[in-house]
Amino acid sequence: MDTMRIGPIENHRAKEEGILVYPVYSRRSQGLSVGINLFPDQKHCSFDCPYCEIFPFKTNTLFTLDRMERELGGVLARAPQARDISFSGSGEPTLSPFFPPALDAAFRLRDEYAPEAEVAAITNGAGLLDNRVFDTLVQQASRPRGLRVWLKVDAGTEGWHRAMSRSAVPYSRLRERIKAFAQQAPFIIQTMLCLIQGAPPPEAERRAWEDLVAELALAALSQGRAPPTVHLYSKARPAPEDPLAQSLPASFLAEQAASLTRSLEKQGISLTVLVFP
Ligand code: SF4
Known part of the structure; x- marks a missing residue:
């Protein structure tokens, strides 16, 4: 059964299992942020950061665009003051094949219900190695009132990058x-x-x-x-x-x-x- 959450939830990391849309109070947005989770089934990420807040979980809930649109529209209709719509959730959003159409849907619903809100994607940047993701991010960030890309740059050296991401992605590239x-x-x-x-x-x-x-x-x-x-x-x-x-x-x-x-x-x-x- 789909569950729509309207009030901000306090500890979204413990509760976003199986959910697609979750309003939270964001310290960086300094207001209500509506999160989009493209991975309600389990964590999907190309990094394995030692500070990552996502606890292991597994559900049978799969992401669907229909459900995301319905829930996001419902939340924004009741919270037009939302500061942003943020793609983060249980992993790296650019890994999802739904990322491009979900972005388009988020912009459409933002314009309809919460025109002051920003649309943001929190990314570890590894997707930039893939030309399609690179182009999607450039295109979406360059449109008028476009995507705010929050890009992880945790390190200056290869060694600290490895310690912080525990990934095989070569930092020089x-x-x-x-x-x-x-x-x-x-x-x-x-x-x-x-x-x-x-x-x-x-x-x-x-x-x-x-x-x-x-x-x-x-x-x-x-x-x-x-x-x-x-x-x-x-x-x-x-x-x-x-x-x-x-x-x-x-x-x-x-x-x-x-x-x-x-x-x-x-x-x-x-x-x-x-x-x-
Ligand atoms: S990039 Fe984000 S989701 Fe991925 S492991 Fe690091 S903190 Fe967790």
Whole structure:
């Protein structure tokens, strides 16, 4: 039986099993965010981040576009004040074959019921290695009031990338694709800062990450685009692999934001850095 949830749910990670549409209060949106989960059956992701909040689960519920549209329309009709419609859920949304038509449906329903809301996709970026996903994201992000792409850039070095993603995706290739994306479409850099096995990102890693942010900003500027905004955040919820990854204090994030800003200023680059401890 389909279940439509209207009120914000408090711990969506524990409850999005089997659900497709879930309103939550989002600290980064600072308001009601309507999540779209393309994977109600089980987690699907190309990364295996040690801080990932998705606990293992398995259901018989499969995603259908009809059900998503019905539930999203129902939620937005009752919550036209929603700040955003966000593709995140139990994994990497670009892995789903439903991602492109679900995006089109979300924009249509946004325009009909909640015209002020943004449509966002939270992605680990690995999909950029696939030309079809790359093109979909460029196209959707470039349309008027288009997709807000929140792109994970957790590392500057191959070593920290492996520690943070535990994926086989070569970071050198991924970096090149992210850079190409920066030349073609707007996006937000989202970077998780946390302890891994008790250790913070090493100093060399932090400098390499700052260099990568500068590269991405320059790639955008070279095409007449605004440089990406940077979101720094830390672990805020329980994760199945606790205590492998642990949160860092707000002071660490603030110091990293200040260091990045200083480093960019020396290169004549100005961009917005927001901190979400
Ligand atoms: S990319 Fe996101 S969904 Fe995938 S493992 Fe990492 S935190 Fe979890």
